[in-house]
Amino acid sequence: SQTIHQWPATLVQPVGSPLSLECTVEGTSNPNLYWYRQAAGRGLQLLFYSVGIGQISSEVPQNLSASRPQDRQFILSSKKLLLSDSGFYLCAWRASGGTWEQYFGPGTRLTVT
Amino acid sequence: GQQVMQIPQYQHVQEGEDFTTYCNSSTTLSNIQWYKQRPGGHPVFLIQLVKSGEVKKQKRLTFQFGEAKKNSSLHITATQTTDVGTYFCAGRNRAQKLVFGQGTRLTINP
Numbered sequence: 001s002q003t004i005h006q007w008p009a010t011l012v013q014p015v016g017s018p019l020s021l022e023c024t025v026e027g028t029s030n031p032n033l034y035w036y037r038q039a040a041g042r043g044l045q046l047l048f049y050s051v052g053i054g055q056i057s058s059e060v061p062q063n064l065s066a067s068r069p070q071d072r073q074f075i076l077s078s079k080k081l082l083l084s085d086s087g088f089y090l091c092a093w094r095a096s097g098g099t100w101e102q103y104f105g106p107g108t109r110l111t112v113t
Numbered sequence: 114g115q116q117v118m119q120i121p122q123y124q125h126v127q128e129g130e131d132f133t134t135y136c137n138s139s140t141t142l143s144n145i146q147w148y149k150q151r152p153g154g155h156p157v158f159l160i161q162l163v164k165s166g167e168v169k170k171q172k173r174l175t176f177q178f179g180e181a182k183k184n185s186s187l188h189i190t191a192t193q194t195t196d197v198g199t200y201f202c203a204g205r206n207r208a209q210k211l212v213f214g215q216g217t218r219l220t221i222n223p
Contacts, residue, residue: 043201043215044156090155100205101146104155 002027006091006105013112019064019078021108023091026072031093033074034102035066038088050074051096086112117204119214127222132189134217136202143205145178145185150216151198189219197221 003026013019025031035047046059048066056066063082067075074091088109092102116139126132136145144163148156160169162178162185169176173196175188185204189196199216206212 041218044213046211046213099161100144100211101158101161102156102203102211103158107155 004105021076023074034092117214
């Protein structure tokens with residue numbers, strides 16, 4: 001069966017520090033991968049999605065970037081964090097060419113201080 | 114761009130009461146999905162509706178997709194404390210993107 005992992009689970013970082021969040025998927029090949037951000041008590045904002053290795057689409061302009069160095073690995077990065085980057089970051093996958101349901105990882109709670 | 118609106122934003126009910134959340138899209142959807150997010154957790158896929166006028170049931174949950182494929186609803190009969198959480202709809206549009214609603218947060222008084 002397929003599983004999705006995210007780490008770390010929680011992170012407290014000072015303003016101006018770099019960020020690297022990692023997401024890996026097991027049990028499937030060539031998944032579509034997604035990064036979402038959820039502010040406290042709010043909906044899901046799509047940040048990036050990827051249909052394959054090295055293919056990244058950005059949905060909103062920001063100081064974040066994403067990379068997909070391997071088929072089942074998706075990384076969210078920032079060179080310098082802002083206070084507004086605080087939130088709950090969720091990685092999700094769906095089967096390429098299949099049905100459209102997405103499966104979410106456990107998320108990373110980021111607090112920028 | 115396309116918007117998917119959900120109402121209400123919040124709903125508080127007594128245990129045993131029914132609950133309904135509504136989802137409306139500004140454009141026709143190819144399909145619609147529903148997710149549940151427990152407090153402190155991540156969204157979990159519940160169901161997908163594809164056909165115009167489709168109705169699906171999962172135990173006490175009833176999902177409907179409108180005839181025009183622009184709206185949907187989730188109805189929970191006789192809520193239980195385990196139903197607490199935020200319910201999101203997500204619509205797939207013709208640009209092949211999934212657009213999430215803002216969610217309805219359900220709290221229940223036992």
